[in-house]
Amino acid sequence: MEIYLPIAELSANALILLVLGGGVGLLSGMFGVGGGFLMTPLLIFLGVTPSVAVGTGTNLIIASSVSGTMAHWRRGNVDFVIGALISCGGAGGAWLGAFLFKLLSDAGQIDLVISLSYVLFLGVVGCLMAVESLRATVRRQRTVRRKAHHHTWIHGLPLKLRFRRSRLYVSAIPPFALGFLMGIIASIMGVGGGFFMVPAMIYLIGMPTAVVVGTSLLGIIVISSVSCFAHAINNNNVDIILGLLLAVGAVIGAQYGTRIGGRIRAEHLRGLLALMVLAVGGRLAYSLVVMPDDPFAVAPLWGN
Amino acid sequence: MRRVLKLLGLILAAGVAAMPAAAQEHDEPLLIALSTQRIEIDSNFAGTSILLFGATDVAGDVVVSVRGPEQPVVVRRKLRSVGVWVNRESIAFRNVPGYYFVAASSPLEDIAPAELLDRKQLGSERVLLEAIWFDTSGEADEFRAALHRHRERDSLYRAEPGVVEFIDERLFRTTIELPAHVPTGDYLVEAMLMVDGEVLSTRTSELTIEKAGFSADISTFARADEALYGIIAIALALVAGWLGSFAFRKG
Numbered sequence: 001m002e003i004y005l006p007i008a009e010l011s012a013n014a015l016i017l018l019v020l021g022g023g024v025g026l027l028s029g030m031f032g033v034g035g036g037f038l039m040t041p042l043l044i045f046l047g048v049t050p051s052v053a054v055g056t057g058t059n060l061i062i063a064s065s066v067s068g069t070m071a072h073w074r075r076g077n078v079d080f081v082i083g084a085l086i087s088c089g090g091a092g093g094a095w096l097g098a099f100l101f102k103l104l105s106d107a108g109q110i111d112l113v114i115s116l117s118y119v120l121f122l123g124v125v126g127c128l129m130a131v132e133s134l135r136a137t138v139r140r141q142r143t144v145r146r147k148a149h150h151h152t153w154i155h156g157l158p159l160k161l162r163f164r165r166s167r168l169y170v171s172a173i174p175p176f177a178l179g180f181l182m183g184i185i186a187s188i189m190g191v192g193g194g195f196f197m198v199p200a201m202i203y204l205i206g207m208p209t210a211v212v213v214g215t216s217l218l219g220i221i222v223i224s225s226v227s228c229f230a231h232a233i234n235n236n237n238v239d240i241i242l243g244l245l246l247a248v249g250a251v252i253g254a255q256y257g258t259r260i261g262g263r264i265r266a267e268h269l270r271g272l273l274a275l276m277v278l279a280v281g282g283r284l285a286y287s288l289v290v291m292p293d294d295p296f297a298v299a300p301l302w303g304n
Numbered sequence: 305m306r307r308v309l310k311l312l313g314l315i316l317a318a319g320v321a322a323m324p325a326a327a328q329e330h331d332e333p334l335l336i337a338l339s340t341q342r343i344e345i346d347s348n349f350a351g352t353s354i355l356l357f358g359a360t361d362v363a364g365d366v367v368v369s370v371r372g373p374e375q376p377v378v379v380r381r382k383l384r385s386v387g388v389w390v391n392r393e394s395i396a397f398r399n400v401p402g403y404y405f406v407a408a409s410s411p412l413e414d415i416a417p418a419e420l421l422d423r424k425q426l427g428s429e430r431v432l433l434e435a436i437w438f439d440t441s442g443e444a445d446e447f448r449a450a451l452h453r454h455r456e457r458d459s460l461y462r463a464e465p466g467v468v469e470f471i472d473e474r475l476f477r478t479t480i481e482l483p484a485h486v487p488t489g490d491y492l493v494e495a496m497l498m499v500d501g502e503v504l505s506t507r508t509s510e511l512t513i514e515k516a517g518f519s520a521d522i523s524t525f526a527r528a529d530e531a532l533y534g535i536i537a538i539a540l541a542l543v544a545g546w547l548g549s550f551a552f553r554k555g
Contacts, residue, residue, distance in 0.1 A: 003519075007522075059538075064545060066546055108378065221542075228541070232531075238533075240526075240536070247544045247545070251545060252548065255552045290389075292382055296450035298379050301375075301377055
């Protein structure tokens with residue numbers, strides 16, 4: 001069934017979009033990641049403009065993070081106080097990010113910044129995961145337990161609050177700042193940013209692993225909503241039809257992905273995820289360095 | 305094809321019948337009519353063509369031009385820096401037509417002197433590309449050529465003029481091809497009767513191209529009421545996610 005995507009200004013097969021969403025949802029369910037970092041580049045490879053890919057990505061992430069958060073909430077794995085702090089910072093960051101996005105668009109540099117951000121983040125995260133996964137596979141017998149609490153400069157910050165669900169007494173600044181940074185990244189890259197937020201919450205704030213995913217998902221709902229709204233009013237790049245079709249596929253796919261993921265050994269799973277992250281980053285890096293077919297690009301000049 | 309022929313017959317008959325009266329009324333030796341003046345682009349639109357018919361009282365050459373909606377356009381050039389291809393140079397042009405077509409009954413250069421062709425911007429290479437800003441160490445003409453190349457690739461401009469075909473001494477016609485990615489807006493269709501290298505008579509007609517259907521409504525809405533569109537987008541995604549988790553809770 002051919003359907004015209006009003007904002008992307010492309011005709012596409014609705015069934016293929018559902019399957020595409022389902023595929024990304026399956027992988028994100030398997031690996032426990034949001035899938036934005038897969039979906040946005042995939043849309044760009046398929047011919048959607050980077051701007052619409054990012055704007056629509058933020059829309060899609062709302063849907064997938066809601067269904068994820070509900071699942072964690074039912075198990076009581078959400079720290080609403082830390083979630084609220086991340087959300088407040090995130091809302092500001094997302095708004096700023098969408099504004100920066102517009103400035104970069106007008107300057108003709110947004111495609112480059114999107115690609116470079118992906119190459120940088122995916123490259124670093126992919127390498128870290130690959131190394132970690134290899135290490136874990138090599139010395140699987142002697143598992144080294146990380147100290148639960150070790151004091152760093154983070155614990156010296158003011159505005160300390162007690163977080164009951166996480167059993168923590170830390171400053172409110174790190175979750176807020178983390179959310180702010182996440183918001184900027186989410187708006188510019190069209191991702192939820194779980195791949196970045198989850199390790200930061202564990203290692204920087206010291207949150208217990210059980211509540212990290214649910215809490216970060218709660219933050220991602222707010223961040224992606226604000227980001228989606230800011231993109232819709234600043235950049236006109238949110239395609240409701242495209243977002244909805246991909247979201248339906250992704251939400252269904254994620255349910256099956258979770259089941260498959262449960263059957264694979266954790267370090268192998270992380271190794272596979274690392275390979276996937278590096279492949280996407282590598283493909284984007286290649287398109288940056290290879291000589292373009294046509295060095296010239298033509299675009300309407302807005303705001304004139 | 306049969307439909308086109310039938311239409312041609314009808315319009316010709318109407319044109320010939322109306323001709324003496326119309327010519328007297330306006331005192332112009334040139335008349336034109338389009339097969340349609342309004343085109344709706346829906347989700348299945350894959351381009352279309354319209355026919356222009358006309359009649360002249362005076363023997364001469366006819367030049368037809370079609371200009372789409374004008375918009376400022378920026379042409380950017382990527383250069384390699386630190387191993388990465390980056391948009392580094394740009395030139396912006398004022399009032400660039402989103403579509404341009406010209407057709408003539410003889411080669412343009414034989415019909416009128418170059419000075420007149422330039423002044424009337426007849427021929428896609430004569431479309432005026434006036435720079436708003438200049439940010440390059442290279443030649444502006446390279447950017448102009450790139451703009452033409454891109455527009456020709458999308459069939460929005462054509463390198464070679466089309467043909468105005470005379471059916472007999474008085475009646476002529478030409479076909480205007482509109483590709484799938486034709487921009488929406490108001491078009492100006494202009495026909496000129498040229499005799500001895502001068503414009504004897506000019507006729508214009510308007511052509512409107514607009515989006516229609518559900519998808520068009522969405523894209524119009526997204527630009528007209530951005531905030532409400534954003535809120536609806538968020539609400540739909542929240543509901544989709546919530547329904548998804550609800551549907552799978554038991555399963």
